[in-house]
Amino acid sequence: MKKTLTRGLMNLLPMVLSIWLFWSLFISLDELGRFLLESLSVTPPFVGAGFTLVALIVFIAGLLFSVSPIVWLYGWIERQLMKFPLFKSVYGSIRDIAALMNKDNKPKNQQTVLVKQANGGYVVGFIMGDETPKPLTDALPEGDWVPVLFQLSYQMAGVTSLVRKQDLIEVDWSFEEAMRFNLTAGISTTKP
Incomplete structure (x- = not known):
């Protein structure tokens, strides 16, 4: 009985936790997108509209960061904010972790x-x-x-x-x- 329960737990736990993690991320991003839509007085037309909006914003940001003036402006803002020690520490750490996840920069x-x-x-x-x-x-x-x-x-x-x-x-x-x-x-x- 103990072996059977352990086997079931070891097989189900990774799948259940992974699905829960991605579902939680989806819900959080959907709520953020719904908040943005509602702040513009737009009723979300379907379930997942908030998530779709956030994904679209991230995609558009990716497109904008391929344009030199936007990259230059962002770099300038980043350099100005890096003059503040606390911001520099927090932002630098988050940026480094994000860069680790980006396979293009490996x-x-x-x-x-x-x-x-x-x-x-x-x-x-x-x-x-x-x-x-x-x-x-x-x-x-x-x-x-x-x-x-x-x-x-x-x-x-x-x-x-x-x-x-x-x-x-x-x-x-x-x-x-x-x-x-x-x-x-x-x-x-x-x-x-």
């Missing part, structure tokens, strides 16, 4: 690697960029250093370490599969 060489540890074991990591920032390069001994992220299990956090390229073992493993492996502490080895 480094083309993002590579899964193994790094040998002092005890003879290996740690799975990810090369996150081509080069190390100049202040770090100046402080490090000679060598070709790259930032490598070691993802912590069950967290969206990790440790970035600077590793010599010659000490890395490249692995033919997709970023998504290796990230899933790291996030679940090696429990997840299945493909989506």
Whole structure:
């Protein structure tokens, strides 16, 4: 009985939580869109009209950000707001997280690697960029250093370490599969 309940829970829980999460996001965005429509004295014509409006606004914003004057104006506003320390910290963090989700901005060489540890074991990591920032390069001994992220299990956090390229073992493993492996502490080895 216990095994059957556990099996049912382990199979249903990820699906139910994923559907709940996306449904909650849909409802929240729909409410935001409905609020915008109602503030313009427009009655939403159908269920999901608010969500459709928000999706349309995001799409139009994406189109506008492909036009140079809009990009320049937004960049100027952003630079002015970044002069405020608290705004700079909060906005910078949110922008960096959003950039992580944007596959277009991911480094083309993002590579899964193994790094040998002092005890003879290996740690799975990810090369996150081509080069190390100049202040770090100046402080490090000679060598070709790259930032490598070691993802912590069950967290969206990790440790970035600077590793010599010659000490890395490249692995033919997709970023998504290796990230899933790291996030679940090696429990997840299945493909989506």
